[in-house]
Amino acid sequence: MSTAVNSDPTTGEAGTPAAPHPAPSASAPSDPSADARLLADWRPDDDAFWAAGGARIARRNLVHSVLSEHIGFSVWSLWSVLVLFLGPEYGIDAAGKFTLTALPTALGAFLRLPYTFAVARFGGRNWTVFSALLLLVPTVLAGIVLTPGVSYGTLLAVACVAGVGGGNFASSMANINAFYPQRLKGWALGVNAGGGNLGVPVVQLIGLLVLATAGAAHPRLVPLVYLPLIVLAALGAALRMDNLPAHRGDRGALRDVVREPHSWVMSLLYIGTFGSFIGFGFAFGQVLQVQFHDQFDTPVKAAGLTFLGPLLGSLVRPVGGRMADRWGGARVTLATFAAMAAGTGTVLYASRVHSLPLFLLGFTALFVLSGVGNGSTYKMIPAVFQARARAAVEAGTDPEQAERDARRRSSALIGLAGAVGAFGGVLVNLAFRQSFLITASGDAAYAAFLAVYAVCSAVTWAVYLSPRALRPTGGPAAGGTRI
Incomplete structure (x- = not known):
């Protein structure tokens, strides 16, 4: 059970013809009215259709999808900033703060599956509007409860609700994939995800600005900044996004992808890439304060460096997708995991010798590499089902039906892998919590991360790149489809 993987930007797969699609048509897609916002006809793989206006419509939807997802990521990672404001007057130790950041990560991961299929049930535009407005709940609650004397249980509940922001990623990616x-x-997918991921460093920059100006006594200013932005994102989605009829009736897709062995392989790889990105993004500020407390004795000093890694990781995610388009998702993913193992080794060594410059260098490399890997792994997902579609056409299946099946299963796997991968962020925060709680350092956590990257490298090679690798269709890789 494995697949050799390499794709080409013009053919879709190296050495193979482009995915099956209807014969080119010069007819332009109908741009719906502001009332309907339902596209009656959508054929993006028809080159003439795409050139006649499909590209313009897709780009418009991509822009507003990115904006909404960006705000969602900011709300999801809100507590990675707010914990820096929780001084001694709140009575919360380092382990308690890691729990506050783990809870929204966990809920966000859980919600990614229902959010993915909400697009199929309600339409991409409709769900984007609703999910954006839902972000008002955790934002308003955080603005209300953040004051000394609030119970730790109340903070845990409010932090957990911020997980709704994590679900936006899955619905947005499933929508743009189609x-x-x-x-x-x-x-x-790289642009959509990268623009969304930028919500992590942006909320951290806003937190830094509040700390540097108003001071640590005013944490409620951070969530309040997002109230008008949430409303604007929902309004833009309502006025400018569209629903696709292809999303209707896709609720059986999850059942199909759960039975697909490659779905679980891809989910594992996404734990290693996205789980690292979101886990490190939530935890890095606290790690600096705890591990290098002699140099980061104030929240402002930690916040001044916290945003850099997530910023770079977000910016390079589209680069990872483009590299996968050109050289193949598996090749880029394997190189990424190998480099992440080296970066983790650097961080572990720096931790043991207490070298802050080397520690920052290693962690920055991990953020950048996780961003590249996020883009390359998500490119692999639709490629797996395109290979299935080709095999189905060769066996006599109607090309249009094969293409529709490939699209709905790709969207379903994007949701499944996104949910499983996001739980990797929970594991990162729990690993840090236990490591600092038991050993007073992060060394045990870094050793665990190193082992995970080694396993992911081995799986990527064995399943997709080794000479004995198999195609998703079950045939030998030699001379066949590579993803």
Whole structure:
């Protein structure tokens, strides 16, 4: 059970013809009215259709999807900033703060599956509007309860509710996946995810600004900044996004992908890439304060460096998708995991010798590499089902039906892998919590991360790149489809 993987930006797969799609048509897609916002016809893999206006419509939906997802990520990672404001007057130790950041990560991971299929049930535009407005709940609650004397249980409950922001990623990615042709999916999904991921460093920059100006006594200013932004994101989605009829009736797709062995392989790889990104993004500020407390004795000093890693990791995610479009998702993913193992080794050594410059260098590399890996692994997902579609067409299945099945299963796996991968962020925070609680350092956590990257490298090679690798269709890789 494995698949050799390499794709080309023009053919979709190296050495293979482009994905099956209907014969080119010069007819332009109908741009719906502001009232309907339902596209009656959508054929992105039809080159003439795409050039006649499909690209413009897809780009418009991508822009507003990114904006909404960006705000969602900011709300999801809100407590990675707020814990820096929780001084001695709140009575919460380091382990308690790691729990506050783990809870929204966990709820966000759990919600990614229902959010993915909400797109199929309600439509991409409709769900984007609703999910954006839902972000008002954790934002308003945080603005209300953040004051000395509040119980730790109340903070845990409010932090957990912020997990709704994590669900936005899955619905946004499933929606955009259906808007773009196979040859551009790596780029489109990379831009969509990268723009959303930027919500992590942006909320951290806002936290830094509040700390540097108003001071640590005013944490409620951070969530209040987002109230008008949430309303604007929902309004933009309502006025400018569209629903796709192809999303209707896709509720059986999860059952299909759960039975697909490659779904669980991809979920494991996404734990290693996205789990690292979101876990490190939530925990890094606290790690600096605890491990290098002699140099980060104030929240402002820690916040001044916290945003850099998530910023770089977000910016390079589209680069990872583009690299996968050109050289193949598995090749880029394998190189990424190997480099992440080296970066983790650097962090572990720096921790033991208490070298802050080397520690920052290693962690920055981990953020950047996790961003590249996020883009490359998500490119692999639709490629797996395109290989299935080709095999089905060769066996006599109607090309249009095969293409529709590939799209709905890709969207379902994006949701499944996104949910499982996000739980990796929970594990990162729990690993840090236990490591600092038991050993007073992060060394045990770094050793665990190193082992995970070694396993992910081995799995990527064995399943997708080794000479004995198999295609998703079950045939030998030699001379066949590579993803």
